[in-house]
Amino acid sequence: MPHSVRPVPASSPLHRPTSASTLVLALVVALLAVLVVPDRASAAAPTWQAVLAARDDESAKRTALADLQAALDAASARAEAARTSADDAGRVLGEAQAAVDEATARHEQLETRRAEARATADSSREVVGQAAALMARPGSGGMVGDLLAAGDGAQEVLKGLSLSSKLGENIGRLRERAQAADNLATSSADQAAVALAERDRLAADARTALDEAAAAGVTAEADLAAVDDEKATLVAQVALLEDDRMTLEQGYAQAQAAAAAAAAAAARPAPAAGGGTGPVAPGTGGPGPGVTVPDPGTGWVAAIRSYSSYQAYGYRIHPITGDRRLHAGADFGAACGTPIYSVSAGRVSYAGPSSGYGNLIVVDHGGGVSSAYAHMERNGIYVSVGQQVRAGQNIAGVGTSGGSTGCHLHLEVRQGGVATDPVVFLASQGVR
Known part of the structure; x- marks a missing residue:
């Protein structure tokens, strides 16, 4: 039994002429072009x-x-x-x-x-x-x-x-x-x-x-x-x-x-909050991708709302290599999939794989200040290069890719490309 064919609009290159010979000719011309x-x-x-x-x-x-x-x-x-x-x-x-x-x-x-x-x-x-x-x-x-x-x-x-x-x-x-x-x-x-x-x-x-x-x-x-x-x-x-x-x-x-x-x-669109690579612990839910958390008026917000552990910026023994080095950001332990928010408005200057960072998002806030978010899974990146984001926009979900020993957000703030303590910097912007 032959398959039924849905009529093709007259504007389509496959619109049927009235005769068999012209049908063949039209198909050849249209298919060569398209x-x-x-x-x-x-x-x-x-x-x-x-x-x-x-x-x-x-x-x-x-x-x-x-x-x-x-x-x-x-x-x-x-x-x-x-x-x-x-x-x-x-x-x-x-x-x-x-x-x-x-x-x-x-x-x-x-x-x-x-x-x-x-x-x-x-x-x-x-x-x-x-x-x-x-x-x-x-x-x-x-x-x-x-x-x-x-x-x-x-x-x-x-x-x-x-x-x-x-x-x-x-x-x-x-x-x-x-x-x-x-x-x-x-x-x-x-x-x-x-x-x-x-x-x-x-x-x-x-x-x-x-x-x-x-x-x-x-x-x-x-x-x-x-x-x-x-x-x-x-x-x-x-x-x-x-x-x-x-x-x-x-x-x-x-x-x-x-x-x-x-x-x-x-x-x-990216999955709703908690739809990443693992379960979200109770109390860690938040707005889905593209939703803005109310701004306290400073233009800056916290990158994560709920976390179970914290490791500060500064010198430490690296958990994987075992050598003492500068930890150029702050780590927030949280269940995979926990929402990550842009700390301020800006333009996404990078979103993708990056060595020990696993997967990385960098947001340029202007004035030489940028923020970076690391260790998401590929499907935990909700933004793309060139995209404008708002303060508090859900841009990613926590993951454990790259040099990571468990689900967490690695947050960096850089001034002129040089890392500074992100918690101290955000505190200076009114984020507590």
């Missing part, structure tokens, strides 16, 4: 006309099927190459950000060393000055006691001296200590300046890596969409070749329907 897939990896991939003609010849049918399978394999290879390219760019971005954080840590350590050396030099000179003044005073006898009462700086220096010996014998040592501390402070300051320049250079490299990763992600999405369209056509051609009852119009309609379904799936 249905032949451009830029197909395999030049041997058959056209719709070749597929239709091959149904009457078993040898031609086998050849056409082989060509279609080769074209499908080539399309799949291009899709994989597009994903790999985007993943590689994201890995470079993650490594660039890690390099900035290492340089930041180095600069901070040198600044701390410089400050400590300067304090040692200043306190040592203070004691030397006070001792010289006391020794010059007529009748001075309780010099040690006088110095111990002279202030905290003097007391700290004197702790390292033998109080049972004459203080005068230690003045030379104190001068040497002050000079050595001076030298260390100067050297540390010089090294800190070099580290600062290196940090700024790496921050610029990271910004470039961010732009390149974003561009690679957008290109990959476009490539994947094109591959989906091509696969839909190829699969429909296989069906037309294998089913002698199917008309050319039906094969074309099937290809269109499959392509539309793939596009709809790609554009489908």
Whole structure:
């Protein structure tokens, strides 16, 4: 029994002419203009006309099927190459950000060393000055006691001296200590300046890596969409070749329907809050994607509303590598799928894979300030590059991808590409 065919609108390239001969001619012209897939990896991939003609010849049918399978394999290879390219760019971005954080840590350590050396030099000179003044005073006898009462700086220096010996014998040592501390402070300051320049250079490299990763992600999405369209056509051609009852119009309609379904799936809204990779603990529910939490008036909000654990910004022993390094953000432990909100309005400058971050979203808030959200699963990213988001908009769901030991949000705030404590920064914006 033949399949029924839905009437085709007059505007369609498949609108039926009134005679059989003109039908064939119209189909050939329309399909050549509309249905032949451009830029197909395999030049041997058959056209719709070749597929239709091959149904009457078993040898031609086998050849056409082989060509279609080769074209499908080539399309799949291009899709994989597009994903790999985007993943590689994201890995470079993650490594660039890690390099900035290492340089930041180095600069901070040198600044701390410089400050400590300067304090040692200043306190040592203070004691030397006070001792010289006391020794010059007529009748001075309780010099040690006088110095111990002279202030905290003097007391700290004197702790390292033998109080049972004459203080005068230690003045030379104190001068040497002050000079050595001076030298260390100067050297540390010089090294800190070099580290600062290196940090700024790496921050610029990271910004470039961010732009390149974003561009690679957008290109990959476009490539994947094109591959989906091509696969839909190829699969429909296989069906037309294998089913002698199917008309050319039906094969074309099937290809269109499959392509539309793939596009709809790609554009489908994110799942409601809690619809991520795992259950949401009681009390962690929140507005679904695109819903804005009421803004307290500051323009800034918390990135997560409910969490069970917290690890602050700062130096720590890395839970995976075991080495001590700067933790450039704050971690909020919560069930996978728990809503993550943009801390302020801005433009999404990256959304995709990024090395140890797993999957990463970066939002540019302007003025050199950006926020980053990490470790979501791929299906836990609810925004795309270039999208404008509002303060409190649900942009993602908590996950545990990348360098993660459990479901949590890793939140960063960067100023000029350099990480700062996100909790302290948000507190300065009125977020408690």
